[in-house]
Amino acid sequence: MELTVDQKKTYAYTGGRPFNPELPTVVFIHGAQCDHSVWGLQSRYFAHHGFSVLAVDLPGHGRSEGPLxxxxxRMADWLMQLLDAAGVDDAALVGHSMGSLISLEAASRRPERVARIALIGTAVPMPVSEALLDAAKNDEAKAEAMINVWSHGARGAIGGGTVPGLWLAGAGIRLMERAAPGVLFNDLNACNAYARGPEAAAQVQCPALLLLGSRDQMTSPRGAQKFAGSLKDSSIVTIEGSGHALMAEYPDAVLDALREFIQR
Amino acid sequence: MSKPKPFAFNFDTLSLHAGQQPDPQFGARAAPIYLTTSFVFKDADQAASLFNMERAGHVYSRISNPTNAVLEERIAALEGGAGAIAVASGQAAMHLAVCTLMGAGGHIVASRALYGGSHNLLEYTLPRFGVETTFVDPRDIDAWRAAIRPNTRLLFGETLGNPGLDVLDIPRVAEIAHAAGLPLMVDSTFTTPYLMRPFDLGADLLFHSATKFLGGHGVAIGGLLVDGGTFDWEKSGKFPTLTEPYAGFHGMDFAEESTVAAFLLRARREGLRDFGACMSPMTAFQLLQGMETLPLRMQRHIDNTRRIVAHLAAHPAVESVSYPELESHPDHALAKQLLPKGCGSVFSFVLKGGTSGGKLAGRKFIETLRVFSHLANVGDAKSLVIHPASTTHFRMSDEALRAAGIHEGTVRLSIGLEDANDLIEDLNSGLRAAQKA
Structure with a gap:
């Protein structure tokens, strides 16, 4: 559905059902250079099982108007404006990669509005290598190729995935290629610059789930495991074999972990 | 500067591995044949979730099957696409693509240098369902642009046209298509991803008759429809089947559901469901066996073809040879640019008349051959031959034959994997007999 957030046209996928703010709401927040479609095999389930769903396109991504x-x-503040626009008081936030940082930051800023946070493919801090940042700034195709190779475990790199006929590595690079010039550097730079992790963690009041891929080369599970200790109420689920693109490589395992956490 | 490689593994590795993880239950290394019509649900919730696309998985083998899925991922990986759908034949792949993109009132601009089956579908059958086609000379770039109408929904050609091996200028035709908000689809059967990857050149959709080089063994008929994931259906605004709610599937807006795989979703969820031209898992397995050796076989096809083309081009009993690697071919320069690894292994040549005319010379030539098989197929591991004037085109007048670019002495060869010396010796014996005819 379309919303107006900060006077800008904003898109959120509602999982194939009309959005109803009276139901408990789950907000899905994508990572760098992506859009709502990365959540297809998680968000649609929740929308048909008693929840209302907002799988957002962040400003300047997918179908949402810019600026970035x-x-x-700033993205966390925007997310709260989005909840206002949708008429939602509080929600569970599910974020992937950059989206996990946005979820963490939002939960620390507005604890009364965030019921739970699920941080998928996360690391706090989330440093980005100089080589990748430089490529994102000067040669986006090179940066996208680097990310696509580093984002997949065996299921992504070789195949044998859950969705019949979908070649994950091919679909992954095509989704990144759809983004407008400048999006990738903006996003990676935002991840790299985010320094409030420890402070934010201390302010989070709600339960947190860290959902990690054992073969994640973008956000190493070791960093996330260390960070989990700084949250008051956290649990970790590690998906064996998954790379950074957990929702695509192991959609059922991600969904099952989210169901367990959000319906708890 | 070439584009950086976005995949972890290279072509030869993907030919063997793409789309398959070793069987988790028994550890089978080869792709198992899941010869089953249907799949047991874990529980009622999973069943409902699969039907409503909340979860992915297999329900019924007309829609998807694990063995077929390996094949689908493998061709998508080799082509550098987003995904693929396996269907009953190359013809079924083309039909599925057209019917996913348009209904009655739609229009296609197609190269006139097409396989006869594709031509039949476009020229005679689809008009009965309200889809019309304008055929253009594939080498006439302006003709592609001029033929586009407001109701055009697709541009279509073969990577190497039939029968003259016209090389489709994919970058330029794609540019014309995209400027009009339209996708370009190509039939890649003659080239396979080993010789050309059309998505890298600008095509948006492609299909294969996997019956030919992909299988390579001539034992299975199948088609593969591949989506590059490149075309922005939403931005084009001309494809309501992909960008508006579909009452036939939960009111789903496929482009909203999947940014890059909307076409594949609709093609599978509607096209396979309703038209039902599915591939047998046994066929998928057989085609996978062939694809494992695709790079090795294609290189051998090309090596043998180059030797035979050179031999025939210099032979006194041969009038002419049509192969894009020869300077005499009208697309020689374009072939060097788009097909540097080779121009396939199917080509035609013209016999010199012999004493009693071309048709008899052609017949004599074919009847003398011992290694080449006389049949109506291409892309087999075994070398094949056909004489169009006495077989596929025998009803046509001499004038009509010439208009189709076929002479009485035209012979089409599909060069296989045998020892090239044996093939050359076989051809020599045929040429001697033809000269005496």
Missing amino acids: LPTVE
Whole structure:
């Protein structure tokens, strides 16, 4: 559905059902250079099982109007404006990669509005290598290729995935290629610059799930495991064999972990 | 500067591995043949979720099957696409693509240098369902542009046209298509991804008659429809089947559901469901066996073809040879640019008349051959031959034959994997007999 957030046209996928703010709401927040479609095999299930779903396109991504937001903090504030626009008081936030940082930051800023956070493919802090940042700035195709190779475990790189006939590595690079010039550097730079992790963690009041891929080369599970200790109420689920693109490589395992956590 | 490689593994590795993880239950290394019509649900919730696309998985083998899925991923990986759908034949793949993109009132601009089956579908059958086609000379770039109408929904050609091996200028035709908000689809049967990857050149959709080089063994008929994932259906605004709610599937807007795989979703969820031209898992397995050796076989096809083309081009009993690697071919320069690894292994040549005319010379030539098989197929591991004037085109007048670019002495060869010396010796014996005819 379309919403107006900060006077800008904003898109959120509602999982194939009309959005109803009276139901408990789950907000799905994608990572760098992506859009709502990365959540297809998680968000649609929740929308048909008693929840209302907003799988957002962040400003300047997918179908949402720009401008891009340059920091994780600004994106977290925007997310709260989105909840206002949708008429939602509080929601569970499910974020992937950059989206996990946005979820964390939002939960720290507005604890009364965030019921739970699920941080998928996360690391706090989330440093981005100089080589990747440089490529994102000067040669996007090169940066996208690097990310696509680093984002997949065996299921992504070789195949044998859950969706019949979908070649994950091919679909992954095509989704990144859809983004407008400048999106990738903006997003990676925002991840790299986000320094409020420890402070934010201390302010989070709600339960947190860290959902990690054992073969994640973008956000190493070791970093996330260390960070989990700084949250008051956290649990970790590690998906064996998955790379960074967990929702695509192991959609059922991600969904089952989210169901367990959100319906708890 | 070439584009950086976005995949972890290279072509030869993907030919063997793409789309398959070793069987988790028994550890089978080869892709198992899931010869079953249907799949047991874990529980009622999973069943409902699969039907409503909340979860992915297999329900019924007309829609999807694990063995077929390996094949689908493998061709998508080799082509550098987003995904693929396996169907009963190359013809079924083309039909599925057209019917996913348009209904009655739609229009296609197609190369006139097409396989006869494709031509039949476009020229005679689809008009009965309200879809019309304008055929253009594939080498006439302006003709492609001029033939586009407001109701055009697709541009279509073969990577190497039939029968003259016209090389489709994919970058330029794709540019014309995209400027009009339309996708370009190509039939890649003659080239396979080993010789050309059309998505890298600008095509948006492609299909294969997997019956030919992909299988390579001539034992299975199948088609593969591949989506590059490149075309922005939403931005084009001309494809309501992909960008508006579909009452036939939960009111789903496929482009909203999947940014890059909307076409594949609709083609599978509607096209396979309703038209039902599915591939047998046994066929998928057989085609996978062939695809494992695709790079090795294609290189051998090309090596043998180059030797035979050179031999025939210099032979006194041969009038002419049509192969894009020869300077005499009208697309020689374009072939060097788009097909540097080779121009396939199917080509035609013209016999010199012999004493009693071309048709008899052609017949004599074919009847003398011992290694080449006389049949109506191409892309087999075994070398094949056909004489169009006495077989596929025998009802046509001499004038009509010439208009189709076929002479009385035209012979079409599909060069296989045998020892090239044996093939050359076989051809020599046929040429001697033809000269005496």
